[in-house]
Amino acid sequence: xxxxxxxxxxxxxxxxxxxxxxxxxxxxxxxxxxxxxxxxxxxxxxxxxxxxxxxxxxxxxxxxxxxxxxxxxxxxxxxxxxxxxxxxxxxxxxxxxxxxxxxxxxxxxxxxxxxxxxxxxxxxxxxxxxxxxxxxxxxxxxxxxxxxxxxxxxxxxxxxxxxxxxxxxxxxxxxxxxxxxxxxxxxxxxxxxxxxxxxxxxxxxxxxxxxxxxxxxx
Ligand code: IYR
Numbered sequence: 573x574x575x576x577x578x579x580x581x582x583x584x585x586x587x588x589x590x591x592x593x594x595x596x597x598x599x600x601x602x603x604x605x606x607x608x609x610x611x612x613x614x615x616x617x618x619x620x621x622x623x624x625x626x627x628x629x630x631x632x633x634x635x636x637x638x639x640x641x642x643x644x645x646x647x648x649x650x651x652x653x654x655x656x657x658x659x660x661x662x663x664x665x666x667x668x669x670x671x672x673x674x675x676x677x678x679x680x681x682x683x684x685x686x687x688x689x690x691x692x693x694x695x696x697x698x699x700x701x702x703x704x705x706x707x708x709x710x711x712x713x714x715x716x717x718x719x720x721x722x723x724x725x726x727x728x729x730x731x732x733x734x735x736x737x738x739x740x741x742x743x744x745x746x747x748x749x750x751x752x753x754x755x756x757x758x759x760x761x762x763x764x765x766x767x768x769x770x771x772x773x774x775x776x777x778x779x780x781x782x783x784x785x786x787x788x789x790x
Pocket of ligand 1: 658661674677679680681739740741742
């Protein structure tokens with residue numbers, strides 16, 4: 573079934589101006605690793621997740637779940653497990669090139685943000701669904717769909733004034749296990765959200781220019 577669609581909000585004469593305004597707003601988005609202990613209203617997180625849930629997905633299957641973690645004991649427990657994984661990554665089985673590529677980002681085994689950030693959002697995706705009678709149905713492009721939704725989540729949080737950290741331990745099955753997720757869910761990433769610590773610092777990095785990332789055939 574189809575229904576008519578009234579395109580969004582702006583007059584044709586405003587489109588260019590609006591698009592230009594977005595650039596500096598998103599230039600200010602940075603991943604931060606040190607969070608303030610101020611806890612923003614949970615509804616901000618919920619609203620951003622609602623935005624994420626509006627993302628396009630393969631066959632509109634919406635193959636994602638978002639789990640908000642606020643409890644201090646749970647954050648501490650997940651941090652301990654994450655640091656075990658990171659010890660393996662950085663110390664026990666280091667991939668020298670990978671670690672060299674990360675050196676400018678100042679990350680290490682310690683994952684202080686996992687207990688510091690007021691909110692951790694674990695994001696899961698599913699390659700298939702299982703209904704009440706155990707019947708399976710396929711999802712399409714599940715990981716790509718979760719990636720798009722996560723991008724929208726990060727954008728919504730940024731526009732709401734919150735900062736985030738995208739955290740992807742090399743092996744992240746511990747997250748699905750500890751959170752008691754269904755066996756067919758895969759962990760996509762953990763997103764920390766909150767306000768930056770007043771002494772937060774970010775690495776000096778550059779982004780590729782428009783010319784470098786964009787080719788035009790006009
Ligand atoms: N998961 C590790 C390593 C790491 C990997 C990538 I790719 C990064 O962009 C940053 C870190 C860690 O979080 O320290």
